[in-house]
Amino acid sequence: MAQREGYRARAAYKLKEIDDQDHLIQAGITIVDLGSAPGSWSQYARNRLVELGKKNVRIEPGKPDGKIVAIDLLPMEAIADVTFLQGDFRDDDVVRQLESVLFQEGIQTQQKVDLVLSDMAPNLSGVAAADAARMEHLAELALEFSQLHLKQDGALLIKCFHGSGYSQIVESFKKVFKVVAPRKPQASRNRSAETFLLGRFLKSSS
Ligand SMILES: C[S@@+](CC[C@H](N)C(=O)[O-])C[C@H]1O[C@@H](n2cnc3c(N)ncnc32)[C@H](O)[C@@H]1O
Numbered sequence: 464m465a466q467r468e469g470y471r472a473r474a475a476y477k478l479k480e481i482d483d484q485d486h487l488i489q490a491g492i493t494i495v496d497l498g499s500a501p502g503s504w505s506q507y508a509r510n511r512l513v514e515l516g517k518k519n520v521r522i523e524p525g526k527p528d529g530k531i532v533a534i535d536l537l538p539m540e541a542i543a544d545v546t547f548l549q550g551d552f553r554d555d556d557v558v559r560q561l562e563s564v565l566f567q568e569g570i571q572t573q574q575k576v577d578l579v580l581s582d583m584a585p586n587l588s589g590v591a592a593a594d595a596a597r598m599e600h601l602a603e604l605a606l607e608f609s610q611l612h613l614k615q616d617g618a619l620l621i622k623c624f625h626g627s628g629y630s631q632i633v634e635s636f637k638k639v640f641k642v643v644a645p646r647k648p649q650a651s652r653n654r655s656a657e658t659f660l661l662g663r664f665l666k667s668s669s
Contacts (some may be wrong), residue, residue: 469506473507477613480648481485481620484564485544485618485646487620487661490528493530493531493614495532496508497580499535501539502542502545505542505545511553515527516529531544531545532564533548534552536550536552537549548564552608553600553601555617564571576613576614577616578617579605579612580619581607581622593638594624595626599628623659634658639666641664642661643659
């Protein structure tokens with residue numbers, strides 16, 4: 464189905480299911496896609512923004528009503544209207560570059576992002592404690608970035624894994640967001656430990 468619909472990965476359907484439920488992708492929004500390669504989340508998000516653009520007379524036909532900036536360690540084949548930066552999100556310099564890309568896109572960097580998506584996952588070593596620590600670190604970095612850059616009514620959706628580290632991530636989310644909810648899309652059912660966590664509405668601006 465992913466191939467037929469032109470998606471580069473089946474992961475698109477996980478985001479779709481969550482978006483169908485939570486209506487995360489809205490007209491005119493700015494989205495940051497962390498760990499974007501090969502690109503199916505950015506593809507899905509762009510398709511939604513193009514759909515929404517059809518209802519806005521100021522948007523050229525076929526263009527998205529909103530912006531997407533994506534980042535990954537790995538290269539990503541270009542997606543129309545998606546700005547891509549290759550780099551490691553754990554690296555401060557790369558985060559500064561991401562902020563300047565957002566700025567070049569005409570987006571004020573402070574509290575101007577509506578939605579942060581993170582499907583980032585470390586390369587698993589097989590050592591459960593080490594893998595959980597790496598996952599938690601990526602989640603904390605996504606949370607820190609969101610706290611700085613999300614609008615008050617913004618949202619952060621991250622992938623995480625049940626097991627050690629999960630409850631700490633939930634606790635960290637609860638300190639930052641008013642609403643915190645786990646999400647387990649059907650499309651993720653075969654990956655038993657994989658789950659998603661959604662935080663919405665910042666508790667206070669930073
Ligand atoms: C499951 S894939 C993402 C799939 C993507 N959402 C899609 O739909 O095509 C996880 C991605 O996270 C990226 N990643 C892992 N650690 C990262 C980091 N520290 N910085 C940037 N990207 C990272 C990996 O390179 C990988 O491409």
